[in-house]
Amino acid sequence: MPPTMLAARSLRKASVPPTLLTDPSPGSLPPTRLAVHVNGDGSSCSAYIASGNCVYKMEISMDGEILSRGKDSLLIPDNAQVTSSSVVDRCPHRSEIQSVALAEGGEGENCLILGTVDSYGHLIVSRLDTMADDIDRTSYSVPPRDSGIGEGSWAGICFSPTHRSMVAVARQFCKSVDVYDQDIHLRSLRTLWYPSSFSFLQCSSQVNESSSLLAIAEGSQLSIWDLRMNNNGGCVQRISGSVGNVLYSVCSSPSGPIATGGTDRTVTIYDPRRWSALSRWVGCSKYEITGLSFSSVDQSFIYVQGLDYEITCGLWKENERAFSFRGDSNWLGFSKCADTDVVAGWCESGNIFIADVRQQ
Template identity: 85%
Template sequence: MRPTMLAPRSLRKASVPPALLSDPTPGSLQPTRLAVHVNGAGSSCSAYLASGCRVYKIEISMDGAMVSKGKESLLIPDNAQVISSSVVDRCPHRSEIQSVALAEGEGDSCLILGTVDSYGHLIVSRLNIAADDIDRTSYAVPPRDCGVGEGSWAGICFSPMQQSTVAVARQLCKSIDIYDQDIHVRSLRTLWYPSSFSFVHCSPQVNESSSLLAIAEGSQLSIWDLRMNNNGGCVQRISGSIGDTIYSVCSSPSGPIAIGGTDRAVTIYDPRRWSALSRWVGCSKYEITGLSFSSVDQSFIYVQGVDYEITCGRWKESERAFSFRGDSNWLGFSKCANTGVVAGWCESGSIFIVDAMQL
């Protein structure tokens, strides 16, 4: 039986209107300032971008793009129409926003938008995407230390099973804070500076309750159980190559966890044994700063590198399926939940959107 392949249905390129945002702030190495959502019928895609203290919404048409290839089978994008663009009012941060995340709310027309700035200030808003007034209710949570000290990269992650549970990572503080809406549940203290983290979607050990959190800290992957207090909640540490830094970690709904960083390789771990299932060496020419398993076929993974390239390939066979390049440094990298749409936002203002399908 011939294995299925993942192929691009289309690749689009849209430009953020200069009148809305002409010069985005550079941010950190991790491209965590973009979140995308495909609207119900698939005719358009909403991109939420963070620059400075604001979040911007760009509505991009998904109609009528074709696939064409250039040298080394790199995909060539079609120009896409920007339907509308606006500032999202419900994000009154005082310092630079470092990360944006989306979660599905109750009902088809509700989205939950989370943002965190460089001091760990968290704002969560419910967006009504069906109405002109996109904002419903929101809440804000100040950092545990009231924002004292030096700002740094901060990350946000919603629990896939319980949208009211959100985790906030602060790099220089070496901490991950867990919230149930605006109530602080607990803090996790890492040994090294955290650079990426993800809820483990599904694990036989926890009956799919998503109480496990995978954190990339320095050259280590650490696994934390939010129900445990022993050892601060840390249940497993996996050491990578000494001197290398892990910049990205992601988990698949079927269980496996992927990491990538300065070693330019993607390593996949089995959460049942905490052993390496696979290692895809050389999938990126430069450091890996973004990873995401495909929602269409979880045997494929997207790899985003600092050389402007995003590659999709079969991780077990270390086989490349397709790739495309941005035109400048990545500021954001995001996969839309439960669809084949993956997007990247460049410093130039270009947004690249690929829609993948199974063959």
């Protein structure tokens, strides 16, 4: 029986108000400066973008099913209304913010956990109230382990899917990943190559272990680290990719598989039980792959973000494209909501494209 296909219910384009932000800072190659969250009834979403040393929040309307198609079934966006916009004053960074991430608060807590990290590894985590514009919640700041000495570079942030207080921070030029429980430093992982993407494993068969396993894309290798291990610095597996290929993105699925993508424009899916390749989707992007995310609706689908301005959704086993949409300039941010298939990209033109995807 053929798998159920995913289809976009709507595609919207929202413009960042010029009074809020005129010229976004260029940032680094990985598009990690956008995080989106769908509000309770699904009628709007919140988009958090980082430019320079500030974070900006926009509320974007998502009412109605609006979808147009152009040549080759390419999705055409409809203009969306920005109902409110503001500067998030919880993030007093001194250098350019490189990554933004969101996590849900605990049960019964109407809050989001916002994490930001700048080019020197300075981490700030804040709790934001979802029922009010602003309310005093717990926030904490963690300075870099080396006190910010040296050259700034891309830095990434990743929350544990099972322990919301656990957060990892990667620094590219330092070749390091630091893991914290709130503001308490747990350990440092030293990579062989420059890390460019990382993700906590979400394997459901290893629920008790998932929060301790970390997948890191470094150079042409995918490395797996166990935070409970000391042998070999905690590295328990290394998988080498094709010669000359540089990995720019890694993501994991709750059902187990791990996906990587990079300069060879190929999505490779690995089985964490055998650390062998399950599937390779060759040439699924016209340019280098810098963003990946498994679908929350059907994990046989994956979203692929290319270096230029295209996002593709397709079946990774069958190597079959379901649909795609384009921005109007290079991506500065790429994000998918944690539990729903609302996928967004932020372009250097200042426009944010948001696709609401459902089962067909």
